[in-house]
Amino acid sequence: MVFQITYSSVAKPGLSITEIEEIITEANQYNNIHDITGCLIYNNGYFLQILEGEKQLVMILINKIKLDDRHDHFTILSEGETNLRTFKEWAMAYYHDPLNAQLNSEVQEIKASLLELSNSSKKSNFALKVFWYNVKKLLTEDGYYKTTQ
16 A cells, blocks of 8 residues: 655745755655655645555654754644555655746646646545645635735
8 A cells, every 4th residue: 555645835935946956856765665645735935735555654754844944834634545656656746836937838837737727627535635635725815825924
């Protein structure tokens, strides 16, 4: 069985694109070593991520992520087990929408693809349903994740 967990969090004020790219680099290295896959979405100061792999290894990673000072308001949205990985071809996918910037065509394509997946993706378990529901909300509804900071 493959364990999946979805969480959301709020980026620390002023988090730079360089810092987000550092997160991706660190995640890819760690996840490749520990056979963890997933998808990380960043939009307007909010993170949404699903991770999948062996439960004990994923939970060790979740506990590290909780302690990362580059974000707060860490909230687990769902967790569960499935027979197959959804993101087996991705060590870590990444989408970001820079504040107050025009989306370039590549980023627009990624956003469109993620939204299409959120509408059409096979949602074989609760963790996936929660992840794709929140992807759609994060990418289409300004203010959905508003949290008191």
